[in-house]
Amino acid sequence: EAGVVQSPRYKIIEKKQPVAFWCNPISGHNTLYWYLQNLGQGPELLIRYENEEAVDDSQLPKDRFSAERLKGVDSTLKIQPAELGDSAVYLCASSLAGTGPYEQYFGPGTRLTVT
Amino acid sequence: DAKTTQPPSMDCAEGRAANLPCNHSTISGNEYVYWYRQIHSQGPQYIIHGLKNNETNEMASLIITEDRKSSTLILPHATLRDTAVYYCRTGNQFYFGTGTSLTVIP
Numbered sequence: 001e002a003g004v005v006q007s008p009r010y011k012i013i014e015k016k017q018p019v020a021f022w023c024n025p026i027s028g029h030n031t032l033y034w035y036l037q038n039l040g041q042g043p044e045l046l047i048r049y050e051n052e053e054a055v056d057d058s059q060l061p062k063d064r065f066s067a068e069r070l071k072g073v074d075s076t077l078k079i080q081p082a083e084l085g086d087s088a089v090y091l092c093a094s095s096l097a098g099t100g101p102y103e104q105y106f107g108p109g110t111r112l113t114v115t
Numbered sequence: 116d117a118k119t120t121q122p123p124s125m126d127c128a129e130g131r132a133a134n135l136p137c138n139h140s141t142i143s144g145n146e147y148v149y150w151y152r153q154i155h156s157q158g159p160q161y162i163i164h165g166l167k168n169n170e171t172n173e174m175a176s177l178i179i180t181e182d183r184k185s186s187t188l189i190l191p192h193a194t195l196r197d198t199a200v201y202y203c204r205t206g207n208q209f210y211f212g213t214g215t216s217l218t219v220i221p
Contacts, residue, residue, distance in 0.1 A: 101164050103149065104151075104209070
């Protein structure tokens with residue numbers, strides 16, 4: 001079974017430039033998550049989708065971050081404009097939906113460096 | 116959503132059992148306990164979960180106290196490849212703390 005796929009794996013951009021990350025979840029997983037992970041810290045949830053609906057985006061900085069999940073499968077996370085403090089690893093995860101338990105399966109992440 | 120507390124780091128001799136504790140004293144009755152681990156430069160990997168009973172799979176065992184306020188992940192025969200950061204989390208809000216950095220020593 002293929003795992004969660006993310007691209008690109010690495011991205012270096014200058015501040016104020018836009019950037020986008022793409023995620024393809026495990027087939028059949030209706031729930032998709034985007035996390036941010038700073039060095040030495042645990043993952044922090046940015047947004048959670050159930051199918052196409054963003055059911056929890058309370059931690060997403062909406063002034064510069066946006067996300068979409070068209071057709072309830074792939075998802076894109078965008079930052080515009082990027083700031084130096086956005087340098088981090090961006091993780092995508094997926095899980096089955098339902099009443100639980102919700103074991104999540106993570107992709108390898110995209111390491112973003114903003115210069 | 117219950118928050119968790121874990122020691123920041125632990126060492127374990129290769130071949131010995133690694134016992135990783137987690138405190139989740141505010142867990143509610145219907146919240147599961149989940150364990151993940153993260154090897155450097157990879158995404159977190161699901162290990163095991165439990166609600167009330169102890170659980171075992173091919174990777175590890177999970178011991179949950181009767182009052183459910185704490186749990187222990189047991190790696191029965193630690194290998195060098197088990198060196199990683201181990202995260203304990205609870206509930207359905209998908210919060211991860213800072214985890215325990217386990218170093219398996221040859």
